[in-house]
Amino acid sequence: MSTVATSQIKLTPEHARPRASVRSRLQDALPKIVLAPSFAITIVFVYGFILWTIYLSFTNSKTFPSYVITGSRAYQRLWRWTFDTDPPSSWYTSITNMGIFGFLYILICLALGLFLAILLDQKIRGEGVLRPIYLYPMALSFIVTGVAWKWFLDPGLGLEQTLHQWGWTSFHFDWIKNKDFVIYTVVIAGVWQASGFIMAMFLAGLRGIDGEIMKAAQIDGATTFQLYRRIVIPLLRPIFLSAFIVLAHLAIKSYDLVVALTSGGPGGSAWLPSNFMYEYTFKRNEMAVGSASAVIMLMTIVAIIVPYLYSELREKPR
Amino acid sequence: MSAVTTPARQASGGVSVKTLNRIVIYGLLALFALFYLMPLFVMLVTSFKTMDEIQNGNMLALPKAPTFDPWLKAWGETCVGLTCAGIKGYFWNSIKMVVPAVLISTMLGALNGYVLTKWRFRGATLVFGLMLFACFIPFQSVLLPMATILGSLGRFGVTLQNSVGTSFGLGNPTVNLVFVHVVYGIGFTTLFFRNYYEAFPTELVKAAQVDGASFFQIFRRIMLPNSMPIFVVTVIYQFTNIWNDFLFASAYAGTGDAMPMTVALNNVVNTSTGVVEYNVNMAAAMIAALPTLLVYVLAGRYFVRGLMAGAVKG
Secondary structure (H helix, E strand, O other): OHHHOOOOOOOOOOOOOOOOOOOHHHHHHHHHHHHHHHHHHHHHHHHHHHHHHHHOOEOOOOOOOOOOOOHHHHHHHHHHHHOOEOEEEEHHHHHHHHHHHHHHHHHHHHHHHHHHHHHHOOOOOHHHHHHHHHHHHHHOHHHHHHHHHHHHHHOOHHHHHHHEEEEEEEOOHHHHHHHOOOOHHHHHHHHHHHHHHOOOOOOHHHHHHHHHHHHHHHHOOOOHHHHHHHHHHHHHHHHHHHHHHHHHHHHHOOOOHHHHHHHHHOOOOHHHHHHHHHHHHHHHOOOHHHHHHHHHHHHHHHHHHHHHHHHHHHHHHO | OOOOOOOOOOOOHHHHHHHHHHHHHHHHHHHHHHHHHHHHHHHHOOOOHHHHHHOOOOOEEEEEEEOOOOOOOOOOOEOOOOEOOOOOHHHHHHHHHHHHHHHHHHHHHHHHHHHHHHOOOOOOOHHHHHHOOOOOOOOHHHHHHHHHHHHHHHOHHHHHHHHHHOOOOOOOOHHHHHHHHHHHHHHHHHHHHHHHOOOOOOOHHHHHHHHHOOOHHHHHHHHHHHOOHHHHHHHHHHHHHHHOOOHHHHHHHHHOOOOOOHHHHHHHOOOOOOOOOOHHHHHHHHHHHHHHHHHHHHHHHHHHHHHHHHHHOO
């Protein structure tokens, strides 16, 4: 569709120059010369470094990088740790936490975001005030979010204490200090931070739906619930996909929040793979294992992002 | 799509059902507004309380005798690690890092977007795709090689310092962070400008070319004057991201005087020596949050546009 309109955007200015002098050839190459540094930087510092990390993961690097390939020992150890449940290995804890956190974070953000967007779309007076309130946490750093929630959830001074003072003395909420529940506090803080943004994405999607479709359905006697279930939500499918990609990639990259909110939790019980990587690489002097875990994180992202980017860039060849 | 109101089912009860619906909707919206505001509110009131009031009072209560002392202490006296000179130095570290990193990455993004849309060449989409994917990688996968390279450059800087008298910024943690943020930021800035310039009329560029305008003349005279909105979006996006970064900051400037604000804040809060001064911690957190919050309040519209552009391409 859009191919026709945009494919003739080709501006190689060869027509003005019958004989290519050095100067004019330079002129022709100028756009590429301008783009080259950025591209070179990306190739070296992104792709080159990724290869470097992969290489390191096959060595026996400890405190300092070693460049002698010693095989897949780091991966074998990670694999073995995956099944070390009693007592749980740090790697087992990290990937289990990733599962819990990723699943709940994505699900709750999507559900809450959609719910709030639908509510806000009911001709609400004061929408202009509410929307920024829902969205501002996205402007904060994970560190500030972590500090704020750490304080809010502190059993001695925060929510628990407040409810005790109000007379609900049996109320007990010490998740942030409990090794089995600490990851759920990361979910709470994470949802608090990102759900407003997902709301904004859904709201933009809702505003883009043709009002005529809605009217027609209403005339046909559809109830509000049916209208949303059968018509609106299916129309929002692309938004679901984008939101999922954003959330999945935020979830896998989450690192700061765990550090600031829980300092890793009791005995490292709040670790995500990102924390595992950092600790093993920089603190426990197990560079090869750290690199291997980074490679696994990268592969997870690749599995999610590459098909998405491929379809995005291919659908609209301009 | 605008409002979808429940059709009144019964002639008699219709109005009240509708009113009830409205009450429920507004109630829910207000409840969620409280949920989002609560942590900020608690942080703010705590930062104006005395320690005495914090230990004996209610977290949600307004300060009985508001005091500005925690803020002053956080800014000028609190201990970050072993240095007790407040967080002001680290606040400036962040500024010194953010401003050049944002400007350089935005300018490069604008040029890249211009080339990728108006001077297309074979393989342009592949080049863009490779740059775009770089936005999404977990930075753990480049963290260690970058640390190695920055370490070597630092040692080279020391050699230069000894022989020539200047290290040219090599080994300076702030310069390192600017470099790192430019490298891993150009993917996003290029994306923003590419999508914006895609919609920019190519005829104008063509016409200028026929008139003999050069590559840079077209960029300066035609593209730049029409790029204000996307510049605002990109600058805000980059500013927020770089200011809020913690991973790179802790890996490459995690100790010493050059650490940025986020690392310093984390150190203040997790310092285990002496009595924990919650009010000072909260004031420090507020100071760390203020620049981005301010940007959000002043230019929220552009902030949201940036987030959207980063999420939904096209």
